[in-house]
Amino acid sequence: MEIPYTISTRPDTGLWNAKVGIWLFLASEVMLFGGLFSAYIFLRLDAPPGIWPHGLLNVPVGTMNTAILIMSSVTVVLAWASLKMRRYRAYWWYMLATISCGVIFLVVKLAYEWPQKFDHFGAYIKPEALGKYEQYLGNEYAAAKGLPPRLEITGHLHNRAALNDPKIKEYEVALDPLNAEPTNPAMDRPHFFPLPFTDKIATLEKEDVERATMFLPTHSAYFASYFTITGLHGMHVLGGVLVFIYMWLPVSKKLYQRNPEHLANRVEVSGLFWHFVDLIWIFVFPLFYLL
Amino acid sequence: MSLKAFHIVFILFSTLLALGTGVWCVWVNLVEGVPIYLAGAIASFAAAIALIVYGVWFYRKMKRLRIIT
Numbered sequence: 001m002e003i004p005y006t007i008s009t010r011p012d013t014g015l016w017n018a019k020v021g022i023w024l025f026l027a028s029e030v031m032l033f034g035g036l037f038s039a040y041i042f043l044r045l046d047a048p049p050g051i052w053p054h055g056l057l058n059v060p061v062g063t064m065n066t067a068i069l070i071m072s073s074v075t076v077v078l079a080w081a082s083l084k085m086r087r088y089r090a091y092w093w094y095m096l097a098t099i100s101c102g103v104i105f106l107v108v109k110l111a112y113e114w115p116q117k118f119d120h121f122g123a124y125i126k127p128e129a130l131g132k133y134e135q136y137l138g139n140e141y142a143a144a145k146g147l148p149p150r151l152e153i154t155g156h157l158h159n160r161a162a163l164n165d166p167k168i169k170e171y172e173v174a175l176d177p178l179n180a181e182p183t184n185p186a187m188d189r190p191h192f193f194p195l196p197f198t199d200k201i202a203t204l205e206k207e208d209v210e211r212a213t214m215f216l217p218t219h220s221a222y223f224a225s226y227f228t229i230t231g232l233h234g235m236h237v238l239g240g241v242l243v244f245i246y247m248w249l250p251v252s253k254k255l256y257q258r259n260p261e262h263l264a265n266r267v268e269v270s271g272l273f274w275h276f277v278d279l280i281w282i283f284v285f286p287l288f289y290l291l
Numbered sequence: 292m293s294l295k296a297f298h299i300v301f302i303l304f305s306t307l308l309a310l311g312t313g314v315w316c317v318w319v320n321l322v323e324g325v326p327i328y329l330a331g332a333i334a335s336f337a338a339a340i341a342l343i344v345y346g347v348w349f350y351r352k353m354k355r356l357r358i359i360t
Contacts, residue, residue, distance in 0.1 A: 023292070063312070066308070067338075070305050070342075073301055077295070077349075080294055084356075085356065189323060192319070193327065268293070271298075272297055275301050276297075278301060279304060282304050282305060285308065286308065286311060286312070290312065
């Protein structure tokens, strides 16, 4: 049985069927991501001063990933235009470039950015114990300068077993620069070029800690939103890459030889999806990395 | 909306992002006085100009090839 309206347009809609289908799908995606973005914005607006993390993401790496996705949108549209001009060889190379960009984006995200967060530790100190850790928090200095209060001590956790072993009563943390030198004016503002852990070790007693976790979704509403939205976005990137790989394999050559316009329409539909995924990132980047 | 039209919309948003990132870099440089952010601002504004040039080139090329209707 032949599927109708894959190339010619339907008389009632004036479009071929897959184009109607992809726009209905993208409309549902707008609602999905719109809900998540709204949740993030409301959580952030409602956060008390000093609670919402800022400057924890690597801006140069995020910028590079943004450039890679913009580049991939250019190559996918050039792949489609090549098919329209019946240049299969050029299409093949542009599609390979698109797939490469998608894979690089995912590798950077999953093998570099996320693992860095999984290796980072944060402990929120109980209000009654804040004075005990003043040397790491510098709240008197912060209050004098009108900065929000500092409630968390962060860094690299040396004794990771302490997270799950109730017999271990302390966390040993190689401090982040902010907690190593809390009264250094250079630490008054977030650093968008991440600074390495210091050699200064702090011992935090568990009974003084309100909650302690690695930088996972359980750490805060910020990281819960970050991992949810970037994870969902990453799954969309993966889906797009898999579809592109299918259309790059020799099977697409057979379709091209049989009916080049059919392949061009398939690439257009998947290109629309890819542009939508990239457009989502255009909003993710400033919201999470810059603001 | 076709891919070519959506691509132009996407390039428009990318240009706005590049301009916004440039302004953000200028702001951080003014507050912190770290020159690397100034370099970031220059790169962002250069990227915005490149995107505008590309967008115009793409539109004209599609129109010339009659792919844009």
